[in-house]
Amino acid sequence: MPTYDYKCTQCCMQFEALHSIHECEPKCPACGGTVKKLFLSPPAVHGYMEHGRELAMRSLRQEHGREIPD
Secondary structure, X not given: OOEEEEEEOOOOOEEEXXXXXXXXXXXXXXXXXXXXXXXXXXXXXXXXXXXXXXXHHHHHHHHHOOOOOO
16 A cells, blocks of 8 residues: 655644555644645655766776677
8 A cells, every 4th residue: 555645734743554555535633734745846866877887887997808798
């Protein structure tokens, strides 16, 4: 089951809830108020994966003493 992020429209508390997509939205655990689902952005990766791949390929080339195809 997915985890959803919510924010209470009355007390502004943010919380997570684990439930099926077919279930109704929960009530705020602090005040019992209505909530809105938050849509959060996934973390951004800025070139780290490519840089890590370059370092790994360089290490393999040095270790094996020959060209490794990309």
